[in-house]
Amino acid sequence: MRVHKLSFAALAVAAGLSLTACQNGDGGTAQGGPSSAPAPVSSAPSGGPGSGSPDQAGGKDSAGKSPAPQGANTGSGSGSGSGGNGTSGKCRTDDLTITAMDSTIDGDHEGTVAVTLKNRGGRDCSLSAYAGVDLKTNAGSLSAKRTGEQAGTTVLKAGKAVSFGVDYPLNTSGGSGVRVTGLVVTPPDETKSVTLAWPGGATLPVTEGGGSPVKVGPIGSAGQGG
Template identity: 60%
Template structure:
């Protein structure tokens, strides 16, 4: 009976030593092999790198660090911001005429200048035309009066007008004789010289009297 008890006790001790050895082996493996922890850390770091690329995109930058905002003229398809817009009216595309617009009783003389689009396509016009009166005493440049309207699309074959006003010569003298009207369309440098359709002279002046004035495009007539 004593022998059996000793054998059982020996078995219990052996089993305990075996379990302790297994546990110590597992602990040692965890202490000497940090691959599992470092792998998790590396995975987290990799995720952060991908996120930083997203941050570049959110801030308007691409992979090269430069802005990726579309240029203002990207809709044109050719790099020119106005390639798809209606072109401006040019001197060569306009037929320019002038007629007397004076109405009896008015304190000033008036000439209506008409601009007819003969270019074959619609064009845009706005602002003031340049107006000069050629006289026997030299050139007199008209002074702008009024506020220009918004840019106006002048359809092919249609006309738009503006006025030129000038002081009447009521002095009884010969005054300053007008020999021609020079018109330069807005934003153009090429001029057209027309016959002057109004009164033949201006009152002689030292510059302190009434001026020759020009109204903005569309200031006379209805246009079209």
């Protein structure tokens, strides 16, 4: 009787295992079995057709740079031309109105003539260092020597003027001296000169030895006009 009970129990266990195997084969996944296959990955670029095209949402190109907005200027130039600063270079003689007047102050031991250069051109221009100055006399031409003062660069705006001084010894000797007949002015860095009437003392004292008794100051040394 014990033998029959054991046999019946073994049959019951076998039947249970068979039923479980059938259920797994009907659509269930067996423990430890392979999972379902992954969904296929699209090979098309996210930015639309064309290899390396940046996406429409403002992505980056194949070089890792953000694309420039449509119609933007991508050139490397600054956009400023040679005349971008509003100047036309150095002041030319033909762009200047040059005048001279006596500026001697009573009591001075020297006479002074102020030479004024006015920009009559349409653009700003620059003047630097010293102008050339020569006095015409009855004894020949006499070139003025520079005073040696520091000379900078002056930007002369259109319609504006700047002046420099010409110093000369007064003739207090009582003699006839050297008669001055004209003043020749050459703007800095120019070769074209302008001849003006001499507004200063009529004569210079006669000097012995070399050297010029006439001195010229740098541009701006006699004040700046309007």
